[in-house]
Amino acid sequence: MDISKSHYKKMVEKASPNSRLGANCAKAFVVGGLICAFGQVLNSLYMFWGANADQAGTYVAMSLIFLAVLLTGLGKYDDLATFAGAGSGVPITGFANAMAAPAIEFKKEGYIFGVGAKMFIIAGPVIVYGTLASMVVGVFYFFFGG
């Protein structure tokens, strides 16, 4: 076509609707906040039932991961994410979903090359760069942390 790529890029930008940033942020804020508030409720409950602060934190993480994986298996977590976006992606539940979803999807290719190999296709980069970032921070802390 007799249209330059740069001109076409402008035409595409004009024709393409943008994501509703404001609404998406508000939904993410509310749902993300609710998930974290629910975690806090669990934390208080576990402490009320006799756990110390460290134990309660571990129990909360276990509970939220269990619920997220259960909802993923039931096919509900992605519906929540369609509504909440980052609100359901950023908390620990999002990480659990990112592990469980590929495990379910690639189970058809077997436990070795399917589940085992593909389970980390989404969460893998988070682990790699999370570990790398913590090492960089650790080195800084070693030299300048006092």
Next chain:
Amino acid sequence: MTKRLGKQTVLFSRPVGILATSSVVGPKEGEGPLGSKFDVVLDDPMAGADSWEKAESALVKQSVQLCASKAGMETANFDYLIAGDLLNQSTGSIFGVRDTNVPYLGIFGACSAMGEGLSIGGMLIDGGFADNVLVSASSHFCSAEKQFRFPLEFGAQRPPTSSWTVTGAAAAALTSKVGGVSVLGCTTGKMVDMGVTDANNMGAAMAGAAADTIVAHFKDTGRSPHYYDAIITGDLGYIGSDLLLQMVDKAGYQITHNHKDCGIEIFDRDRQNTLAGGSGCACSGVTFAAHFYEEMKAGRLSKILFVPTGALMSPVSVQQGESIPGIAHAVIIENVGG
């Protein structure tokens, strides 16, 4: 070379009849505006299989058998079977038709498969190399998500420019017998790369190719847009269609009055949350088979230019920063009566 017009167009020496078509779709397509027109609407997107890929092949198998029986033939009596889909190494088609025992030609033109198949099938028959050719095109939302995007249950929002892959399989039986709704020729598309790198905006990636093929068709044949009752693109969706109309207009042709897009027709975007529209090989395939072919048979449309569109990319090419070339194949379809 007398059948060749201009650089890209071929007009057959006699009409190649479309004896029958078939469409098998998933539940979401069944809930769409064309829902009642499909031959088979499945309750279960898994189609009784144990993986999405096998489910897509099951759809292909069912639609091919159904098309043959609607044409009053045995599948094994076709001279060629031409099939295309979106999965790696065309496995959706291959495992759907491996038991047919018919000479097989696998094609890849991304979502333009139905247009490419009808073009090649028509040429085979017009060339005298075959009397009966079966053409198949398929796609499955879940197998496409798995291959091109994320695992199905992963929670991610879709951008408003993204399209929704149609779950379905379509087939068309071409014949050397003259009469009825027929393929009269085709304009084979060139790859057109407008520099789009966003795999979530397929309509934009394909619109340039669609405009290029449609304009080439008018130039090669000397026809004006008014020659056709409808000019039907495959899966440009809302954004791609908007861009197409602008580009064709700039080239000096007006198709706003008779342009339709299968990606817009197949879903109700407000009710079904399908964003930029439907896509996939099955989008143009089942919409043509269930809707436009029947409209032509009933005489409500007599001449159409059917232009399935494809985005020629893979997840690897996109990750390596390649832009997405588009392709569009125009097929001239008319009801010649008789």
